[in-house]
Amino acid sequence: MPEPKVASFPAIRGALKFYQIASIITGVMLLLLVAEMVLKYTPIHLELFAGGSGGPLWFAPVVEGADGLESTGDGLNLSLGILIAHGWFYVVYLFACFRVWSLMRWPFVRFIMLALGGVIPLLSFFMEAIVAREVKTYLAARERGDAASASAGATGETPTSTTKGVR
Numbered sequence: 001m002p003e004p005k006v007a008s009f010p011a012i013r014g015a016l017k018f019y020q021i022a023s024i025i026t027g028v029m030l031l032l033l034v035a036e037m038v039l040k041y042t043p044i045h046l047e048l049f050a051g052g053s054g055g056p057l058w059f060a061p062v063v064e065g066a067d068g069l070e071s072t073g074d075g076l077n078l079s080l081g082i083l084i085a086h087g088w089f090y091v092v093y094l095f096a097c098f099r100v101w102s103l104m105r106w107p108f109v110r111f112i113m114l115a116l117g118g119v120i121p122l123l124s125f126f127m128e129a130i131v132a133r134e135v136k137t138y139l140a141a142r143e144r145g146d147a148a149s150a151s152a153g154a155t156g157e158t159p160t161s162t163t164k165g166v167r
Contacts, residue, residue: 022096027124051075
């Protein structure tokens with residue numbers, strides 16, 4: 001697998017920052033979505049609403065209807081809003097994953113692992129920490145290596161020579 005070009009390091013840093021922000025937001029949205037699904041599809045059968053007859057923020061019961069579960073609340077259905085917001089932001093998260101993956105030139109399996117971070121609860125938080133640490137370490141090591149080879153090239157030494165002060 002080819003390595004990233006040194007010229008793409010600034011783009012990698014920008015893509016990493018975007019990925020970190022997207023993964024945190026996606027992880028929070030996914031946790032909210034899981035909480036919403038637990039409230040709706042377990043015997044609790046509730047949905048969260050803003051405004052309407054129940055006040056500024058309230059839970060409305062969900063009843064079994066002819067078409068499945070139906071909400072009895074009026075006002076703005078925040079449960080549905082969480083579902084839609086997570087779905088759209090997952091697309092943004094996938095774009096962020098793609099940017100980091102393509103700039104780092106990782107194998108396709110790595111992209112799948114990154115994408116799963118927005119589907120499996122809590123995984124995006126762990127993946128964000130792992131990816132950020134790995135990318136920053138890689139960039140720092142490559143920059144030190146390139147700086148060492150540039151300074152060694154100026155003195156006529158090879159970067160792998162270990163002369164310990166003896167010429």
